[in-house]
Amino acid sequence: MAEATSELLTTADGRPLKEALATAQSRARRRAFLLVLPLLVFVLITFLVPIGYMLKRSFEHDGFAKSAPGLVDWFAANPDFDPANPPEAAFAVLVQDLARMQVEKTTGLAGTRINYSVPGSISLFKGGARAAKDLTPPFKEALIAVDAEWGKPALWRGMESASHVYTPEFYLVAADRKLTDDGWARGDDGQRIYLYLFFKTFLISGIITFICLLLAFPVAHLLATLPMAKSSLLMILVLLPFWTSLLVRTTSWIALLQEQGVANDILVGLGLITDEGRLTMMYNLTGTIVAMTHVLLPFMILPLYSVMKVIPPSYARAARSLGATSWTTFRRVYLPQTLPGIAAGSLLVFILAVGYYITPALVGGADGQLISNLISFHMNKSNWSLAAAIAGMLLAAILLLYWLYDRLVGIDRLKFG
Helix, strand or coil, X not given: CHHHHHHHCECCCCCEHHHHHHHHHHHHHHHHHHHHHHHHHHXXXXXXXXXXXXXXXXXXXXXXXXXXXXXXXXXXXXXXXXXXXCCHHHHHHHHHHHHHHHXXXXXXXXXXXXXXXXXCHHHHHHHHHHHHCCCCCCHHHHHHHHCHHHHCHHXXXXXXXXXXXXXXXXXXXXXXXXXXXXXXXXXXXXXXXXXXHHHHHHHHHHHHHHHHHHHHHHHHHHHHHCCHHHHHHHHHHHHHHHHCCHHHHHHHHHHHHCCCCHHHHHHHHCCCCCCCCCCCCCCCHHHHHHHHHHHHHHHHHHHHHHHHCCCCHHHXXXXXXXXXXXXXXXXXXXXXXXXXXXXXXXXXXXXXXXXXXXXXXXXXXXXXXXHHHHHHHHHHHCCHHHHHHHHHHHHHHHHHHHHHHHHHCCHHHCCXX
């Protein structure tokens, strides 16, 4: 009956009311979409496209495929060849490619690509390319006579893998796998550096998050309960780091914590330590934790404050009036209401700490380096594809933790402000 009545109703221009409402809602949705369109384009260009390109580079490297087209074709035509005993035809094609590399000056590019999975390949390729033009059949014996490494199965497995422009090889290297004569295997203890740095990064990030929570909770409580004049002053002190350059803050900690710095001078002056026994608090893991905690502390305080500010004080007074102790009131009344802020601050600080680069690079030294520093090293000086693979694994780990957090706690309980 109501639907029939709405169909009979019309607007001032004679259109059915239902049709006019649908048109108005459609127009409102289009207007809202156009309003957020610039933001969507910005996110697409500055966030999604770079991540997509990074993931593409983590599988892509054409250094060997472009330099050795003959071997690329031979591998494609002989997918079932035995790396332990490559035929004479494969060596003949390899010699031709090495001679071409010498002429086209691409030996280093090909050798570097193979070197990622088979260390020592750069010098091997350079030596083979110099000798290639003088080699005569049988090429297998001639090339192995130049260097016995040319007959190793691991080298042929590496060249076969590198003949494909797209390969998961860099993820295997980033997972501390090593290419052997029998295939990919777990690397030796001294060679497993990537997974160790992943574990170290997540452990240090967890420690920093916990320390930030311990320091931020009482500060946020003061901000939420002090009178407006005092809380405003305290808020200025909390926000002050945001108005100071990150580089300035980090170098300030260097001046404070180094062996001849302010902190050690005070301890020596108080007689707590001797001048010969100055503490080493800089260019190690201690310096990284202290400096990163200082930088990330506001990111924990602000979400906690936004939650604590709206908690009615009457709840605590009611609990006390019913006989609850201060500890019971805090544990059963106040703390559960702050969980959305704790969750938001912890997630924010942890994710920021996992990807932090500048502070560990400046104050961490060799002992305080995190996975971000290794990514930067490979990106600037070594291997873009390996750096992208490590970054891709870090991204996957963060997304997995985010998913687990959602399953255990619930993302809908987060509150940033």
